[in-house]
Amino acid sequence: MTLSIENIKAGYGKINVLKDLSVPDIEGGSFVGLIGPNASGKSTFFKTLAGLITPSAGKILIGADDVTWLRRRDRARRIAYMPQAYGCNALLSVFESVLLALKQTTGWRVEKDNLDRVSDTLNALGLAHLANRGIADLSGGQAQMVAVAQTIVRAPEVVLLDEPTSALDLHHQLSILTSVRSEMGKKKPVVMAALHDLNLAAKFCDRLVLLREGVILADGPPDRILALPEIGETYRVETDLERTKRGALYVDARLPA
Numbered sequence: 001m002t003l004s005i006e007n008i009k010a011g012y013g014k015i016n017v018l019k020d021l022s023v024p025d026i027e028g029g030s031f032v033g034l035i036g037p038n039a040s041g042k043s044t045f046f047k048t049l050a051g052l053i054t055p056s057a058g059k060i061l062i063g064a065d066d067v068t069w070l071r072r073r074d075r076a077r078r079i080a081y082m083p084q085a086y087g088c089n090a091l092l093s094v095f096e097s098v099l100l101a102l103k104q105t106t107g108w109r110v111e112k113d114n115l116d117r118v119s120d121t122l123n124a125l126g127l128a129h130l131a132n133r134g135i136a137d138l139s140g141g142q143a144q145m146v147a148v149a150q151t152i153v154r155a156p157e158v159v160l161l162d163e164p165t166s167a168l169d170l171h172h173q174l175s176i177l178t179s180v181r182s183e184m185g186k187k188k189p190v191v192m193a194a195l196h197d198l199n200l201a202a203k204f205c206d207r208l209v210l211l212r213e214g215v216i217l218a219d220g221p222p223d224r225i226l227a228l229p230e231i232g233e234t235y236r237v238e239t240d241l242e243r244t245k246r247g248a249l250y251v252d253a254r255l256p257a
């Protein structure tokens with residue numbers, strides 16, 4: 001399975017945000033980082049892929065299927081989206097909320113298989129100990145990890161995570177992205193995550209797409225993209241790309257003198 005995004009234009013009413021945006025040939029099983037400064041259009045891009053915004057031009061293809069005009073509910077079976085704001089005050093336990101996410105695009109009859117799938121997802125993300133907690137009573141970081149569970153539980157073909165680590169401490173940033181990667185090993189979905197931390201993006205992503213003002217400036221492997229002068233220009237900082245002793249990429253950023 002391959003996801004291809006071709007010449008998408010989209011925005012809000014007369015406000016044009018995404019200007020002819022193409023991301024071709026994203027192979028199933030790859031983890032793509034969407035990077036770019038505040039207001040560059042990352043969430044708008046995800047909302048367009050998820051069917052919450054209708055593009056004025058362009059195509060979204062999963063394999064040979066054109067899903068651009070698929071109804072939102074049908075599309076949700078194939079593309080799961082975790083928005084940036086995910087708060088919930090419902091009187092549901094964590095387990096129930098993930099089960100609800102699993103069942104929202106199918107009938108409501110719950111099979112044992114569904115319960116196993118919820119348990120497996122919570123286990124995989126290290127959240128089993130929270131299963132019976134009320135979702136309204138979680139910390140910000142716990143709620144964010146549960147939102148990731150709600151997104152990946154259906155094992156869709158495309159997973160869109162809008163800043164999945166913004167509320168997480170260092171340990172949980174690494175553990176949630178490691179778990180997402182290892183879950184990907186099974187069904188090989190395309191995973192796209194909007195990430196502000198370029199070092200995390202370098203560590204986990206196979207490919208980075210750099211967005212500025214609704215235009216893609218660069219698209220390629222992290223070691224090439226993060227070395228481009230466009231990175232510093234886009235974020236309005238000075239950067240150097242280094243390799244640590246362990247071989248990891250490290251973006252050293254500072255404000256211009």
Ligand SMILES: Nc1ncnc2c1ncn2[C@@H]1O[C@H](COP(=O)(O)OP(=O)(O)OP(=O)(O)O)[C@@H](O)[C@H]1O
Nearest residue numbers: 012015017036037038039040041042043044045084
């Ligand atoms: N509902 C809306 N109506 C009008 N304009 C909007 C709406 N939502 C977003 N925008 C505008 O679209 C542009 C892109 O916003 P978007 O949320 O896609 O950026 P982003 O890259 O996700 O930003 P951030 O990193 O700050 O989350 C911004 O100029 C924003 O003000």
